[in-house]
Amino acid sequence: MRSYPLSSLRPALLSAVALTLVTTGCSGGKDEPQAARPTFSPPAISATPAPRSADGLSLPLEAYFLTPDQSRTVARAQSMLTSDCMRRFGFSYPVNTGSSGISPVREVLRPLFLSESTAARWGYHPTAERQAQVKSSQGGAAPKLSPAAQTVLTGTAKSHGGKDVPKGGCFAHGRDSVESGAAKVTLPPWMKGADDDKPPPGAPPAMRSARADPGYLPQSMLNGAFDLALSDPRTKQADAGWSACMKQSGYAYASVDAILRNSKWAESDAPSASEIATAVADARCRVKVKYGGLMYALQLGYQKAMIDMYADSLNQVKQANEARVRNATRVLSGNAAG
Template sequence: MKNLTQYSLSTLALTALLVACSAAGSSPEEKHGEPGRVIIDARTGHIDRPLDRYFMSPQDLLQIRKAEASLTNRCMRDLRYGSHPLPTPRMDHEESYRYEFLVFPLSQVRKNGYKNTRKSPDPATEWSRGATRTQRALLDGSLRRYKGHAVPEGGCSTFAAQTLMKGAKPHRIKIEGMSITPDTSATPDGIIDTVMSALRYSTAVRSDSDERVKGVNEKWASCMQEAGFHYASPQAAANDGRWHGSKNPSKLETAVAVADMGCKTKVRYLDTVVEVQSAYERNLIAKQSPTLASLRKASKVWLDHARAEVNK
């Protein structure tokens, strides 16, 4: 469903935001502040970071997406288009945050190297492929009338989004000197995901330039060199162009991946990077408290509307 009904924000604004984040400097207190305690669950791989509490929970996100599908399908039925309805969303498989940091199970890399280490594709992609041209036009509003009925302004996707956000429509959101302006078809889950991902990205960029992270990268590179592999960073190892030529990993790829995971464990790579990024997240939360408070308040309204729709 995301392909056709997900948020539509200003791509230019978000791109500019990410560029601004990458160029921004760090204040001394950000750079040298104590990272504090960070929880990494060794059994599940779950990492608990400060910004996590501001993301929508998987259960609430499912409610929002179910409501989006229900409202969109109702709009389509009202227009007398009943075929190929949006499927009822299901709970996404929760990915371990370790994937974000390029830390994968040793048993997995021994078998697959770096392959199959990315998040599974959206199951709604198959639905999107089957959507007709007419259905797409009704969803985005490019078709103004259908079978004698007026199509809602912006299409059924916009109808669903605006119904969910009635009484708490988002305004321009300022982050790091830039702004994100949701358009009329922006959906609640899309807005929250875009804003929170931008905030998290900004802290990740800052942590990458932190001396503590640079130090652990150097230790990792030295460990890899001892194993016979020369890479400047974990990203360089995972994205080696030689891994993209076939579906099955080569012996070299699996050897590099196994050494990579071993070196990350040896130098405490994950602990260091997560601790540093969490310190930047706490700093950002303090700076962005009005934005986060406003987003949380609006999301409660959106969720109430979603639950009302789903429970009809």
């Protein structure tokens, strides 16, 4: 059975992670030996499910992410600590009131499904409910700070007003206080580089490598499972059936992914009649080939294999999440000093 190699891990939508070790690898630094990259064999699927939406669906990696409520708690506590720190230096910094979070797992599953009724009203544009959700998750506008305040926030100033600025500034103070006692996640050797724990060159001390975030590993694996499912031969076969179905309605697209990535849908504020007609045909063809159900089942299989391989590191992620939520809850209840 064919196995799929890992190309790269990145905290964006498409990346690849895999199960059997192979000899190719990626260099972690100029003087470091190459680390072996893993691969995953395609998971067995006894029957393709046929859900019509992502509602009620879950994926195994969901257990290693903060819930939207927990994310709000952590963000608000960090913001409060940052604000308190800035106040000690004579600067005002608004506290995040707690925007509604968006589940990363929801974001992977949501685009797979398109109902005919939604397509007929919105085409590929976000629904009113989706627009409100995204707006809420973004929170308020970034505060406008004076140059002096910015140096205290980011830690580019060593001191201000005769007081020592915390290492990394008030932003890092808030973040690190909430993460106090959190387990350090051990990344697989092939994911690590020589400068993983360092901020980008020229960046303020408050910045850190993305890999230092406890959510880096599960997010990368979530993205990787999606990419592997997308490149699975069964998805390719479903795409071929979907493409043939679309041609019957006069539309030439090679895959569902291609139609979702068509930039012309974002060129207008409202869907055109042409967009709506395309989306309706797309919705019907996806149901015909069980596209959403297949992609969901494949991700289930790939994620289970990943969790088995990286159980120890993922348990560290879970411990780190528990510590962050515990610390944040204490801050919000007034039981922790800033």
